[in-house]
Amino acid sequence: MTGIIDEQGFRLNVGIILVGAGGRVFWGRRVGNRDAWQFPQGGMMPGETPEQALYRELEEEVGLTEADVELLGSTEGWLSYRLPRRFLRRRRDDDSPLCIGQRQKWFLLRLTADEARIDLASSGTPEFQSWRWVNYWYPIRKVVHFKRGVYARALKELAPVMRRERYIGSPSLRS
Numbered sequence: 001m002t003g004i005i006d007e008q009g010f011r012l013n014v015g016i017i018l019v020g021a022g023g024r025v026f027w028g029r030r031v032g033n034r035d036a037w038q039f040p041q042g043g044m045m046p047g048e049t050p051e052q053a054l055y056r057e058l059e060e061e062v063g064l065t066e067a068d069v070e071l072l073g074s075t076e077g078w079l080s081y082r083l084p085r086r087f088l089r090r091r092r093d094d095d096s097p098l099c100i101g102q103r104q105k106w107f108l109l110r111l112t113a114d115e116a117r118i119d120l121a122s123s124g125t126p127e128f129q130s131w132r133w134v135n136y137w138y139p140i141r142k143v144v145h146f147k148r149g150v151y152a153r154a155l156k157e158l159a160p161v162m163r164r165e166r167y168i169g170s171p172s173l174r175s
Contacts, residue, residue, distance in 0.1 A: 019136075
């Protein structure tokens with residue numbers, strides 16, 4: 001596993017909420033698993049800022065560059081989740097976990113280019129096999145169970161930006 005692991009064992013990571021026309025968000029189906037859908041995300045590399053990781057991951061996973069999007073907002077802090085025991089990868093030498101979960105900084109981006117610019121295979125090793133636009137709150141109910149809390153916190157924290165941009169109204173926020 002590459003990237004930065006913090007002192008508590010969490011891999012530092014960025015999450016990307018890409019907003020298209022009408023306030024719908026990009027929802028990608030991971031390669032090799034027909035039921036695994038998520039937002040784009042990826043680990044930070046040594047010496048990289050969260051913003052640099054954001055644009056690198058956006059290009060690697062979705063084929064978009066900084067010129068194709070507008071940064072609308074980000075979570076104030078880092079949001080964390082633990083991986084279930086069955087997903088932990090272990091070190092060969094002492095069998096300790098390589099990391100225990102992810103600590104993520106989330107970014108909200110507006111697609112300013114034509115959606116035809118989205119290219120899941122641009123990196124040569126696609127992370128997603130397909131994608132679609134979904135309602136802003138939809139991912140909370142549909143993402144894998146151990147990520148639901150982080151998704152709910154990120155979407156709730158960024159909802160005021162979505163309201164300011166007139167993408168969503170002000171209903172009660174439920175997870």
